[in-house]
Amino acid sequence: MSILIVLWFLIQLLNNVNCQNVLFKPTQRYGHSSTFIDGKLYILSGRDDAGAARIGKEFFFIDFSVPFNTQNVLSYDLSSINVVPSHVSAATVKGGANNKTLIFYGGIPYINNKVAMSLVYAFDTQTNSWAPKITSDNLIRKGSLTGIVDDNGKAYLFGGIFVEKTSFNDMLILDTINLSWKIGNSSNAPSPRNAYGATLLSNHLIIYLDLTNYEWYIPKISGTIPGTRYWHQANVIGKYMVISF
Numbered sequence: 001m002s003i004l005i006v007l008w009f010l011i012q013l014l015n016n017v018n019c020q021n022v023l024f025k026p027t028q029r030y031g032h033s034s035t036f037i038d039g040k041l042y043i044l045s046g047r048d049d050a051g052a053a054r055i056g057k058e059f060f061f062i063d064f065s066v067p068f069n070t071q072n073v074l075s076y077d078l079s080s081i082n083v084v085p086s087h088v089s090a091a092t093v094k095g096g097a098n099n100k101t102l103i104f105y106g107g108i109p110y111i112n113n114k115v116a117m118s119l120v121y122a123f124d125t126q127t128n129s130w131a132p133k134i135t136s137d138n139l140i141r142k143g144s145l146t147g148i149v150d151d152n153g154k155a156y157l158f159g160g161i162f163v164e165k166t167s168f169n170d171m172l173i174l175d176t177i178n179l180s181w182k183i184g185n186s187s188n189a190p191s192p193r194n195a196y197g198a199t200l201l202s203n204h205l206i207i208y209l210d211l212t213n214y215e216w217y218i219p220k221i222s223g224t225i226p227g228t229r230y231w232h233q234a235n236v237i238g239k240y241m242v243i244s245f
């Protein structure tokens with residue numbers, strides 16, 4: 001093979017690496033969002049105890065669609081195309097018309113809410129591109145809440161907190177396909193809270209909101225009930241709701 005052909009291959013290889021799949025070594029953070037789409041976990045912003053102006057701008061994904069080693073996960077940097085200002089505690093879900101779009105709501109910008117930050121962003125993981133600026137109704141910005149998306153692409157955003165204000169117990173409902181908002185009926189809603197865990201059951205209940213007729217209720221629970229906590233995660237595995245940390 002001539003040296004020119006070898007060079008051409010090398011240049012192509014470098015180009016591919018430069019385009020998007022730049023390997024990346026993420027550092028510890030908190031207050032970031034993580035969204036699992038198509039075998040990839042997308043991690044956006046957050047901060048560390050050093051203040052972390054750098055971490056706030058980071059956007060990367062970890063590819064779990066290929067065999068991986070927990071000591072050495074493959075992360076790919078998308079920070080150069082990130083358009084979301086540095087923030088913590090946003091809510092994200094997988095949605096959109098292709099059901100492979102990262103839909104982002106709220107979050108608390110680093111600098112006292114003085115940063116121009118949209119309420120909603122959408123990142124199409126098929127084309128690796130952000131949707132043009134999304135303007136939303138005059139809804140309040142909130143953080144420290146958990147986004148739950150149902151089978152129809154509707155994102156349920158309960159409670160949360162706004163900078164220096166007390167918690168909420170309202171339910172915002174964002175249709176991630178046509179990006180229209182609704183407000184859920186607050187009758188019997190849980191008391192105001194943030195940093196809670198929530199998960200969707202296969203029978204269309206968010207623990208514990210019945211989505212079929214949109215009705216809050218308190219389930220009957222037996223056994224030893226664990227103490228209250230915050231900043232945990234809730235997931236459903238088989239018939240169990242698993243609370244971690």
Ligand SMILES: *[C@@H]1O[C@H](CO)[C@@H](O)[C@H](O)[C@H]1NC(C)=O
Pocket residue numbers: 099150151152153
């Ligand atoms: C999106 O994909 C999930 C599975 O990953 C599926 O359960 C859900 O019904 C899909 N939603 C839409 C709106 O197609």
Ligand SMILES: *[C@@H]1O[C@H](CO)[C@@H](O)[C@H](O)[C@H]1NC(C)=O
Pocket residue numbers: 175178180
């Ligand atoms: C968006 O879709 C929902 C059904 O999911 C419908 O009720 C609503 O009217 C639509 N809104 C717009 C602005 O198209």
Ligand SMILES: *[C@@H]1O[C@H](CO)[C@@H](O)[C@H](O)[C@H]1NC(C)=O
Pocket residue numbers: 185186187215
């Ligand atoms: C809200 O839900 C309650 C209880 O289910 C019901 O009585 C009330 O009519 C609902 N309000 C609206 C505006 O739908």
